[in-house]
Amino acid sequence: MAVYLPVMLDVWGKRCVVVGGGKVAERKTLGLLDAGAAITVISPVLTPQLSELSEQASIVWLNRIYAPGDARGAFLVYAATDDPAVNVEVAREADSLGVPVNVGSDAEAGSFITPGVLRRGRLTVAVSTSGAGPGTAAKITKLLEETFGEEYEAYLDFLYKMRQEIKRQEPSLEARKALIKRLGTLNVLDEIRMGTFTEWDSEQIGTWIAQHREEY
Ligand SMILES: C[C@@]1(CC(=O)O)c2cc3[nH]c(cc4nc(cc5[nH]c(cc(n2)[C@H]1CCC(=O)O)[C@@](C)(CC(=O)O)[C@@H]5CCC(=O)O)C(CC(=O)O)=C4CCC(=O)O)c(CCC(=O)O)c3CC(=O)O
Numbered sequence: 001m002a003v004y005l006p007v008m009l010d011v012w013g014k015r016c017v018v019v020g021g022g023k024v025a026e027r028k029t030l031g032l033l034d035a036g037a038a039i040t041v042i043s044p045v046l047t048p049q050l051s052e053l054s055e056q057a058s059i060v061w062l063n064r065i066y067a068p069g070d071a072r073g074a075f076l077v078y079a080a081t082d083d084p085a086v087n088v089e090v091a092r093e094a095d096s097l098g099v100p101v102n103v104g105s106d107a108e109a110g111s112f113i114t115p116g117v118l119r120r121g122r123l124t125v126a127v128s129t130s131g132a133g134p135g136t137a138a139k140i141t142k143l144l145e146e147t148f149g150e151e152y153e154a155y156l157d158f159l160y161k162m163r164q165e166i167k168r169q170e171p172s173l174e175a176r177k178a179l180i181k182r183l184g185t186l187n188v189l190d191e192i193r194m195g196t197f198t199e200w201d202s203e204q205i206g207t208w209i210a211q212h213r214e215e216y
């Protein structure tokens with residue numbers, strides 16, 4: 001059994017190649033788009049949504065079947081055709097070039113798999129069953145959507161802003177750690193949920209840091 005290493009890849013502006021233009025290719029493409037990749041889809045047929053993305057120039061569409069050489073120069077490759085033999089061929093080429101490859105028809109033929117993904121702004125939760133039950137990965141992702149609501153987006157924006165300021169204003173690593181720990185005890189998340197949270201301006205942030213630095 002493969003033991004997969006979870007990583008968070010920065011694919012912004014990176015050329016990613018999706019071979020196939022069906023439902024599975026569409027799902028992989030939408031995930032790549034969310035992460036800002038530069039996507040090329042290679043397929044003689046596209047789903048309506050992929051066609052629309054191509055018309056809007058959100059993706060580059062090569063209207064043809066896969067040909068050797070298509071994986072060259074790619075950062076990631078997705079083999080998502082309905083022909084397992086083609087998918088394996090794509091995987092072989094990518095492997096030989098040292099390019100990570102996902103095979104939709106057979107997890108083990110590829111070098112990485114796609115998890116279910118929950119996003120709330122800066123929060124990303126990825127769920128994998130190591131390929132054992134993709135439907136279950138989808139269900140668990142849905143369950144997490146109920147636990148981690150929209151409020152996390154604003155909360156993480158707040159945490160981001162505060163940590164940036166603490167790092168900028170506080171030179172001592174120890175004091176920084178104490179401030180960041182203290183930050184975690186604020187009930188901002190509840191305030192956001194209740195709709196009573198108002199964003200802190202730089203003066204409030206500065207005052208909070210100064211007060212709690214003294215405590216430390
Ligand atoms: C190995 C993996 C490779 C990869 O694609 O990376 C893979 C492989 C296969 N999936 C199959 C079927 C289905 N996949 C889904 C859904 C998702 N599949 C996803 C990932 C993965 N699927 C990777 C492992 C992830 C893990 O568990 O760790 C998700 C999580 C992410 C995504 O695709 O973006 C996304 C949910 C997104 C969401 O909604 O949250 C559904 C449900 C649906 O469509 O609603 C079904 C039908 C029900 C069923 O069969 O369970 C088949 C059989 C095909 C056949 O029978 O021919 C194979 C082939 C095989 O089993 O080898």
Ligand SMILES: NC(=O)C1=CN([C@@H]2O[C@H](COP(=O)(O)OP(=O)(O)OC[C@H]3O[C@@H](n4cnc5c(N)ncnc54)[C@H](O)[C@@H]3O)[C@@H](O)[C@H]2O)C=CC1
Pocket residue numbers: 019020021022023024025042043044045046047064065066080081082083086103104105106134
């Ligand atoms: N990983 C996953 O989440 C899932 C994987 N699957 C697997 O993925 C395969 C694809 O599923 P769908 O997208 O639903 O199939 P689909 O039939 O909707 O789409 C297949 C696409 O591949 C294209 N294609 C076929 N031969 C090609 C070639 N030589 N070069 C380029 N493109 C080519 C077709 O034009 C079509 O656009 C299924 O056969 C199944 O094995 C199925 C469901 C979920």
